[in-house]
Amino acid sequence: AIEDQYSTNYVQKNHSLIVDDKEAYTIEVVNNDTVTHVLYVIDGGDYNPFGIGDYDFIRPEHVNWLRETHQAYQTQFQHNFQHNLLFTHIPLQEYREVENIGEYHGIFNEPIACSKINSGLFSQMLLNGDIEGMFCGHDHDNDFTINLYGIRLSFGRVGGYNTYGDLQRGARLIELQPDAIYKSKVLEFDDRF
Incomplete structure (x- = not known):
């Protein structure tokens, strides 16, 4: 009876590309049978295999995948999605611009630990x-x-809870609406319970 009230939805990976054991794929957000958002997910790895700095970088093949996948969505749906998001683990070098911009919302308590190799991913996002x-x-x-x-x-x-960091544990909640800019906020876990 209770089970009948809920439907099970599975997230489907689309446009998957694996390079050096690192996968890139999209998740399509659907509202009323219409794709409203595309979520791009790119595994940027962990440690740099070439010994250049500490952290890995987005592969050129994945940057090209972003361009080609964007074009495929434009062709398939014959309109340009404007409210898409991209997710990866390690920040890009462009995150360091927080030091120059000075205007940010939230907490900036440690240096940006990014790759020393600039993949060009941010440039491709701008071009798309x-x-x-x-x-x-x-x-x-x-x-x-x-x-x-x-x-x-x-x-x-x-x-x-099994890692470093002084911030209260939590998560960033992202709210998507069709034809509107996304909203996000940080939720903190209450560890008193």
């Missing part, structure tokens, strides 16, 4: 013109958002 927000993790004492050339770069909030 359909991604309004990017989200990453990795730096556990950061949860800020900045606007860089029309793309809001955001950190999530550290959620795990």
Whole structure:
């Protein structure tokens, strides 16, 4: 009886591309049988395999995948989605612009731990013109958002208890609406219970 009240929805990966064991794919957000948003997900790896700096970088094949996948969505749906989001773990070098911009919302408590190799992903996002927000993790004492050339770069909030970080554990909630810019806010876990 209770089970009948709820339907099970599965997230389907689309346009998957695996390069060096790192996958990129999209998730389509559907409202009333219409795709309203495309969520791009790119696994940026962990440590740099070439010994250049500490952290890995987005592969050129994944940057090209972003361009081609964007074009495929434009062709398939014959309109340009304007409210898409991109997710990866390690922040891009462009997140360091928080030091130059100075205007940010949230907490900026540790240096940006990004790759020393610039993949060109941010440039491709600008050229595509359909991604309004990017989200990453990795730096556990950061949860800020900045606007860089029309793309809001955001950190999530550290959620795990078995890792470093002084921030209260929580998550970033993202709210999507058709034909509107997304909203996001940080929710903190109440660990008294």
